[in-house]
Amino acid sequence: MRITVIGSGYVGLVSAVCFAELGHEVLSVDNDHAKIALLREGQVPIHERFLPELLNRHRGKRLSFSTSVREAVDQSDAVFITVGTPQSETGEADLSFVEAVAREIASAIHDFKVVVEKSTVPVRTCESLRKTLLLNGARQDLFSVASNPEFLREGTAVTDFLYPDRVVIGVDDQVSASLLSSIYRPLTDGSYYRQENAIPLTGYAHAQAPIIVTDAKSAELIKHASNAFLAMKISFINAVANIAESVGADIEQVCEGIGSDSRIGRKFLNAGIGYGGSCFPKDVQAFRMVAEQCNYEFGLLTEVMRVNTEQRTRFLRKVRNALWTLRGKRLGVLGLAFKGDTDDIRESAALEIISALLKEGACVCAYDPAAIPKAKEVLDENNMSYAADPYMAAAGCDAVLILTEWKEFAQLDLEKLRSVVKHPILIDGRNLYRPADVARAGFVYHSIGRSVAIPESMIFDGKSEATRRESAIRLATIPGWRQESGQPLQPAS
Numbered sequence: 001m002r003i004t005v006i007g008s009g010y011v012g013l014v015s016a017v018c019f020a021e022l023g024h025e026v027l028s029v030d031n032d033h034a035k036i037a038l039l040r041e042g043q044v045p046i047h048e049r050f051l052p053e054l055l056n057r058h059r060g061k062r063l064s065f066s067t068s069v070r071e072a073v074d075q076s077d078a079v080f081i082t083v084g085t086p087q088s089e090t091g092e093a094d095l096s097f098v099e100a101v102a103r104e105i106a107s108a109i110h111d112f113k114v115v116v117e118k119s120t121v122p123v124r125t126c127e128s129l130r131k132t133l134l135l136n137g138a139r140q141d142l143f144s145v146a147s148n149p150e151f152l153r154e155g156t157a158v159t160d161f162l163y164p165d166r167v168v169i170g171v172d173d174q175v176s177a178s179l180l181s182s183i184y185r186p187l188t189d190g191s192y193y194r195q196e197n198a199i200p201l202t203g204y205a206h207a208q209a210p211i212i213v214t215d216a217k218s219a220e221l222i223k224h225a226s227n228a229f230l231a232m233k234i235s236f237i238n239a240v241a242n243i244a245e246s247v248g249a250d251i252e253q254v255c256e257g258i259g260s261d262s263r264i265g266r267k268f269l270n271a272g273i274g275y276g277g278s279c280f281p282k283d284v285q286a287f288r289m290v291a292e293q294c295n296y297e298f299g300l301l302t303e304v305m306r307v308n309t310e311q312r313t314r315f316l317r318k319v320r321n322a323l324w325t326l327r328g329k330r331l332g333v334l335g336l337a338f339k340g341d342t343d344d345i346r347e348s349a350a351l352e353i354i355s356a357l358l359k360e361g362a363c364v365c366a367y368d369p370a371a372i373p374k375a376k377e378v379l380d381e382n383n384m385s386y387a388a389d390p391y392m393a394a395a396g397c398d399a400v401l402i403l404t405e406w407k408e409f410a411q412l413d414l415e416k417l418r419s420v421v422k423h424p425i426l427i428d429g430r431n432l433y434r435p436a437d438v439a440r441a442g443f444v445y446h447s448i449g450r451s452v453a454i455p456e457s458m459i460f461d462g463k464s465e466a467t468r469r470e471s472a473i474r475l476a477t478i479p480g481w482r483q484e485s486g487q488p489l490q491p492a493s
């Protein structure tokens, strides 16, 4: 199959490279000449696992690059639109890039094409796409329009594409249905997974990827509703975490208990400082606007967004409670990206928290395995510095903060960390550690939805050595140790 993918951002580039991996002839198009020049040389502009390997495997063979929509459309059977749909001032998705591309596609349709929207768009965009193509001169019998939403997470986008939980194709006619089905056949018949040089995924459960065929509008709704549901799951568990913290329960144990119900599932139940990124914040907002336009007040989504914002404020309060005042305090911050395994800082909770800390007069030294260059472009330079590893970021600090769930941050040498900090306070916005382990390493450990854990050596309750040792871990998890008043390290009664 000859495929054109218009837009070489995260979704477009990953899709183009993966379509080539499935055996198709692919043209990846972007109007950014510099980006296309880089890609032609085999340089990958984004941090994404397996992307460099696949780009080099197919570049100049089944995968080529162009800046001309016309030329690319002319040479293909299917045209995927993967341009950005940013948030407009009103919160709706701004579809002007999609419309501009549709106009260009229309003028290049001389034989039959299936035009597929892959960008995240509001329901009924397929209808507008169809109208725009007609208005701009495409003959009705020379195209059909379909929706093929993506469910790619940054950092695992390549394996998400090649090992999907499901492929959704939204089609209103048989031609689109059979063309899109054949594009994905190597996944849906499992032949890709039997290839010797297939990109590996350990623990993959399907021998064949399931395919769900719907009408176009339903596919569009599936995308927005999926992202909104996942965001709701995160806000829900964060709300429960706040209760757990108040009563001295442990949110991780609660999650285990809730998530073991197969109707709920354990994934996306990680409490923390809230969701960020280029999708969830924008998509939840846009979906709420879609509902409004349908005269439906989707108050549940308003609350999902409110809880998410509040989670960052609560974390800042936690930092203040642990340190009392912030002016002049030195904080070692681990994590800048909106989540682990990416250099993306869009809508990153970490950056929002750092900006607030800087405003309150704290000095921040940050480390992130990938996102430092991007963070440097947006963060205030005053009182802000960057380190080459987590221990350098923590050196001489009044407290260490974990803001992004990089695997590397879950495997720190706590003894070493303890030896470089000024004060042993670890405030973990991602619950990467077991409280007792961190306390044993000598840190006062604050996390989300769990009581503060205190090292045995800091418990001044006047008891005998043996009793102290015995009760230390127990004390560390009782709510009396929360430092609501800013009075550290004393039991409540």
Ligand code: UDX
Residues within 6 Å of the ligand: 150, 151, 152, 153, 154, 155, 227, 230, 234, 267, 268, 269, 270, 271, 272, 273, 274, 275, 276, 277, 278, 279, 280, 338, 339, 340, 405
């Ligand atoms: C998301 C969707 O998962 C993907 O299907 C869609 O196509 C694009 O948007 P992505 O934005 O890459 O992908 O990130 P994701 O892994 O979903 O995480 C989103 C945010 O939620 C991150 O900030 C992450 O830290 C946070 N998160 C995730 C939690 O706070 N808790 C969780 O349990 C999971």
